[in-house]
Amino acid sequence: MGFDNYINVMGKDFFTYMGNTFTLWMIGFVPQIVIALLLASWFVDARLKIHGEQFFKVVIYLPNLIMASAFAMLFFTLFSTSGPVNSILTSLGIVNGPIDFMGTPVGTRLLIALMNFLMWFGNTTIMLMAAIMGISPDIFEAASIDGCTPRQSFFHITLPLIRPILTYTLITSLIGGLQMFDVPQILTNGQGNPNRTSYTLIMWLNNLLRAPDYGRAGALSVYLFIVSGILCLVVYKMVNGQDNDAKAEQKAAKKRMKAMKGGKQ
Amino acid sequence: MASKNFSSVARSFIAHLVLIILAFMCLFFFYILIINSTCSHADLQKGFSALPKNYFGKNFSAVANDGTFPMMKGIGNSIIVSSLCAAICTYFSALTAYGLYVYDFKLKKVAFTFIMIILVMPTQVTALGFLRLITNMGLYDTLIPLILPSIASPAVFYFMYSYLQSNLQLSLVEAARIDGCSEMKIFNRIIFPIMKPAVAVQAIFTFVGSWNNYFVPALILQSKEKATVPILIATLRGADYMNFDMGKVYMMITVAIVPIIIAYLFLSKFIIAGVALGGVKE
Numbered sequence: 001m002g003f004d005n006y007i008n009v010m011g012k013d014f015f016t017y018m019g020n021t022f023t024l025w026m027i028g029f030v031p032q033i034v035i036a037l038l039l040a041s042w043f044v045d046a047r048l049k050i051h052g053e054q055f056f057k058v059v060i061y062l063p064n065l066i067m068a069s070a071f072a073m074l075f076f077t078l079f080s081t082s083g084p085v086n087s088i089l090t091s092l093g094i095v096n097g098p099i100d101f102m103g104t105p106v107g108t109r110l111l112i113a114l115m116n117f118l119m120w121f122g123n124t125t126i127m128l129m130a131a132i133m134g135i136s137p138d139i140f141e142a143a144s145i146d147g148c149t150p151r152q153s154f155f156h157i158t159l160p161l162i163r164p165i166l167t168y169t170l171i172t173s174l175i176g177g178l179q180m181f182d183v184p185q186i187l188t189n190g191q192g193n194p195n196r197t198s199y200t201l202i203m204w205l206n207n208l209l210r211a212p213d214y215g216r217a218g219a220l221s222v223y224l225f226i227v228s229g230i231l232c233l234v235v236y237k238m239v240n241g242q243d244n245d246a247k248a249e250q251k252a253a254k255k256r257m258k259a260m261k262g263g264k265q
Numbered sequence: 266m267a268s269k270n271f272s273s274v275a276r277s278f279i280a281h282l283v284l285i286i287l288a289f290m291c292l293f294f295f296y297i298l299i300i301n302s303t304c305s306h307a308d309l310q311k312g313f314s315a316l317p318k319n320y321f322g323k324n325f326s327a328v329a330n331d332g333t334f335p336m337m338k339g340i341g342n343s344i345i346v347s348s349l350c351a352a353i354c355t356y357f358s359a360l361t362a363y364g365l366y367v368y369d370f371k372l373k374k375v376a377f378t379f380i381m382i383i384l385v386m387p388t389q390v391t392a393l394g395f396l397r398l399i400t401n402m403g404l405y406d407t408l409i410p411l412i413l414p415s416i417a418s419p420a421v422f423y424f425m426y427s428y429l430q431s432n433l434q435l436s437l438v439e440a441a442r443i444d445g446c447s448e449m450k451i452f453n454r455i456i457f458p459i460m461k462p463a464v465a466v467q468a469i470f471t472f473v474g475s476w477n478n479y480f481v482p483a484l485i486l487q488s489k490e491k492a493t494v495p496i497l498i499a500t501l502r503g504a505d506y507m508n509f510d511m512g513k514v515y516m517m518i519t520v521a522i523v524p525i526i527i528a529y530l531f532l533s534k535f536i537i538a539g540v541a542l543g544g545v546k547e
Binding site for chain 2: 035038039042047048049050051055056057058059060061062063065066067068069070071072073074075076077078082084087088091118121122123126127129130149150172175178179181182185186189190202205206209214217218221224225228229231232235
């Protein structure tokens with residue numbers, strides 16, 4: 001009796017839904033991190049003057065604060081077969097008839113990924129900006145004196161130096177992706193259609209809790225706890241390791257300053 | 266030299282182009298939302314128009330008076346829950362951060378580690394236990410389980426702790442003690458005002474997070490009078506959609522989203538600075 005629930009939950013469904021959750025997270029996250037890196041490096045670059053920089057920062061952060069369920073509801077109405085997006089596409093002559101975005105797995109997943117991207121890329125950009133600004137500008141100046149192009153300095157200086165924060169962003173985004181619920185729930189009305197291809201783990205947990213099937217819900221919760229726990233440990237080790245790295249870095253910098261001053265005398 | 270100028274011009278051009286496209290993607294959907302909420306159902310059936318119509322007032326009063334979706338009551342509930350959450354969360358997290366920063370006691374490290382562990386644990390994992398606990402306490406279908414747990418907010422605690430680390434001189438506390446101030450008075454009268462910037466930023470984030478929260482209220486709340494805004498949106502989605510007045514649907518979504526957007530536009534500098542502050546610490 002005791003372990004039946006655990007075995008029952010760990011069936012084919014579990015792995016399908018985990019795969020769904022992971023896929024949905026991945027197609028939203030990859031563009032998000034690429035664009036965020038690009039934007040962060042542009043915003044921080046002293047040689048590149050962006051007109052209206054504050055305006056762009058305000059605008060890209062805006063979707064992060066929007067209610068995910070209302071955002072999903074909005075996309076549901078906009079992208080429905082009789083909605084504005086289809087209407088625009090048809091009147092512009094790009095397509096002959098309305099596209100059923102939510103009738104195909106690809107369409108639904110892309111919509112969910114688009115929403116996740118819009119909601120989070122602003123946040124990631126601001127955090128990566130803060131990370132890049134933490135790199136001493138002397139390094140960039142020295143590099144540009146040596147004839148480094150912006151692209152070279154990005155790949156060989158910026159990226160390696162912000163690697164800890166990139167990893168931190170990756171893991172926290174993964175933990176967040178594991179919890180993906182609001183957007184697919186509202187978009188597909190809790191079904192994960194078509195054919196459960198957008199059904200995430202937390203949607204399953206929610207349905208079990210409402211059934212109410214507390215036995216299986218409990219088992220699923222324990223599995224999620226274990227997975228989250230492992231990811232959490234990684235983050236924890238990283239954050240603590242980072243503090244030690246930062247302190248070591250500060251000590252080394254201080255030593256260098258002393259040596260320079262000593263040399264000048 | 267010429268090639269260097271060209272490549273920097275090209276780079277600037279590409280940067281601005283990408284930013285404009287992204288800004289368009291962010292704003293376009295809200296633009297359509299606002300336009301459509303000014304249209305009547307008949308207007309919307311005709312197809313998309315880029316200009317606003319004049320149905321805003323009618324749609325708004327239809328939403329306000331709708332019995333099946335008590336939107337105004339929902340907004341009221343959301344405001345109560347979110348403001349109380351923001352107030353309670355920031356005060357107690359500041360208090361905890363102060364306690365762990367200024368005082369030395371035996372279980373200090375244990376307490377700190379414990380809070381950090383909870384920080385990275387998702388809430389949905391403990392949802393089942395939470396639900397059973399609340400039901401046994403007889404608090405099912407009330408707003409209390411949405412408000413009280415915000416007393417324990419590890420993320421806000423960590424932000425306050427980092428802020429204190431870089432901004433509080435312990436000599437200030439000692440001076441106050443010498444002058445005969447009691448510990449709680451030191452916190453309430455001296456320290457808490459010093460933490461105002463951190464409190465302001467976290468209050469905003471907590472308010473928004475609580476306003477947008479869907480999973481926990483969906484579990485705890487049952488009756489329509491207690492529903493918060495995300496639950497009403499979910500009910501809207503689940504309802505028989507085809508018979509709907511689409512203008513009213515768009516207006517409901519607008520009413521759910523626009524208050525936060527307006528608050529954001531006034532407070533955007535704080536919010537973005539707050540994210541960057543948190544990012545650097547981490």
